Amino acid sequence: MRYTNGMNTNTDSSGSLDRLAAEEFPVTENHIYLNHAAISPWPERARRAVQAFAEGITRDGSLHFQDWQETERSLRERIRDLLNASGTETIALVPNTSAGLSLVAAGLDWRPGDNVVITDSEFPSNRMPWEALAGQGVEVREALCTPAGDADCEGNILRLVDDRTRVVSVSSVQFGTGRALDLERIGQALSGSDTAFCVDAIQSLGAFPFDLEAIRADFVAADGHKWLLGPEGLGLFYCAPQWLERLHLHQWGWHMAEPFGDFDAREWRPATTARRFEPGTPNTPSNHALEASLSLLQEVGIVRVAERIQARVEYLIEGLSALSDAEFISPVDAGLRAGILNVRFGGRTDKVYQALREGGVQVLTRAGGIRFAPHFYNRYSELDRVLEIVRGA
Missing domain, CATH: 3.40.640.10 (Type I PLP-dependent aspartate aminotransferase-like (Major domain))
Structure with a gap:
């Protein structure tokens, strides 16, 4: 997906953003949350506001x-x-x-x-x-x-x-x-x-x-x-x-x-x-x-948010491409994709989905595949765990 404007960009390092994400998203303490295309967890500041x-x-x-x-x-x-x-x-x-x-x-x-x-x-x-x-x-x-x-x-x-x-x-x-x-x-x-x-x-x-x-x-x-x-x-x-x-x-x-x-x-x-x-x-x-x-x-900056989402989708694409039975329903071309990555796994898609859910990974099945939808705050260590579960299912 092309970036169509130059909205606010925060120049803080990735480390600063990771610390902010840890403070704002306690969901990561119990789940690997890759279901933002369905319903997202609130950041801590939204809970405090309500x-x-x-x-x-x-x-x-x-x-x-x-x-x-x-x-x-x-x-x-x-x-x-x-x-x-x-x-x-x-x-x-x-x-x-x-x-x-x-x-x-x-x-x-x-x-x-x-x-x-x-x-x-x-x-x-x-x-x-x-x-x-x-x-x-x-x-x-x-x-x-x-x-x-x-x-x-x-x-x-x-x-x-x-x-x-x-x-x-x-x-x-x-x-x-x-x-x-x-x-x-x-x-x-x-x-x-x-x-x-x-x-x-x-x-x-x-x-x-x-x-x-x-x-x-x-x-x-x-x-x-x-x-x-x-x-x-x-x-x-x-x-x-x-x-x-x-x-x-x-x-x-x-x-x-x-x-x-x-x-x-x-x-x-x-x-x-x-x-x-x-x-x-x-x-x-x-x-x-x-x-x-x-x-x-x-505060993070929507351009920075987009860059981090794209990077995480790319990370998943690279990791899943190594699997012989991974079939991408979503386009892998960066110009055609956004924050959703939908993947089939041959005859074991249902098993992979069940393993992910049992492993604390929140995803959904859509269009015959498993839909991964990371946001800017997801850590690469979480994605490594997802890849490990998929490989072992």
């Missing part, structure tokens, strides 16, 4: 409401920085990726004969909202992206686009194969057309730089509980300025209205910012957790 919030509301009720709002403002600014967005007015806090993508699917004016282009290896969150439009006469077209290391995924996507394509919606990284898409190529090809570009960024945001200016996405959705190291139940939705008032709304509540905070107003209108997609009360405890988690990623 604990402090819980203690405050238990003691004082809503006394610290202004502080909660400041945390929410800080969270939006951190998300803006991660996306390289022009401002926070384009960012909504939503329950999850599915909710964000559904805002687009339900918000457009569809006509019979319209189509949506996705890939053949999308997670259901980026397939079901579009398939649900079949009753309105909308066709879903699936571009060939498998085998992950061979198919011209981006070219296949663009070849399916025609004058009735309303949306191209793709995952930045495919959840099963780990194939990273060249979002800039797709975004540039669609720029200036009538086709909107939508990105499910859940498998890359927090692991690799993301540059809206270069990618030219109209919509981006992502959950906080994977590479962003945050809680479940809180995600983000980016809506480009030109689309903010073009998406039809289907949810209504006090939080999305103007004048904001005037609960007696009988005349109101939806906010002109992305707050229009947030109908009700914020998920304040999760706001505290995700804000703290993002502070860690930005």
Whole structure:
């Protein structure tokens, strides 16, 4: 995966980062955690943030409401920085990726004969909202992206686009194969057309730089509980300025209205910012957790995070390549991969998986293989232990 911007980089040595990781991730005391493509452990600072919030509301009720709002403002600014967005007015806090993508699917004016282009290896969150439009006469077209290391995924996507394509919606990284898409190529090809570009960024945001200016996405959705190291139940939705008032709304509540905070107003209108997609009360405890988690990623520097993830994936590739029965489902080309490495082991894949789980290694099976997903804090000694278990299974 190419790095698409020059976001903050921490120049501390690897030793300093390793010490920081040891302080922030007590999960490493009991597990070798390589399951960040599913659900990530929280860093210690996220636990402390939620604990402090819980203690405050238990003691004082809503006394610290202004502080909660400041945390929410800080969270939006951190998300803006991660996306390289022009401002926070384009960012909504939503329950999850599915909710964000559904805002687009339900918000457009569809006509019979319209189509949506996705890939053949999308997670259901980026397939079901579009398939649900079949009753309105909308066709879903699936571009060939498998085998992950061979198919011209981006070219296949663009070849399916025609004058009735309303949306191209793709995952930045495919959840099963780990194939990273060249979002800039797709975004540039669609720029200036009538086709909107939508990105499910859940498998890359927090692991690799993301540059809206270069990618030219109209919509981006992502959950906080994977590479962003945050809680479940809180995600983000980016809506480009030109689309903010073009998406039809289907949810209504006090939080999305103007004048904001005037609960007696009988005349109101939806906010002109992305707050229009947030109908009700914020998920304040999760706001505290995700804000703290993002502070860690930005303290380390997202470019440094990406370098360390790539190095760990490379280490696993080199170690597993020595095994005669290792078959890589994920691309091994550094330009096509991200933080996911999916591998089959001939007729012993199930045995390897069981041995890893029994050995305290948290991984999952996906797409017929074992999916390894290390983060920046994983130690090479942990990866050596993983390789030892795989060899001995």
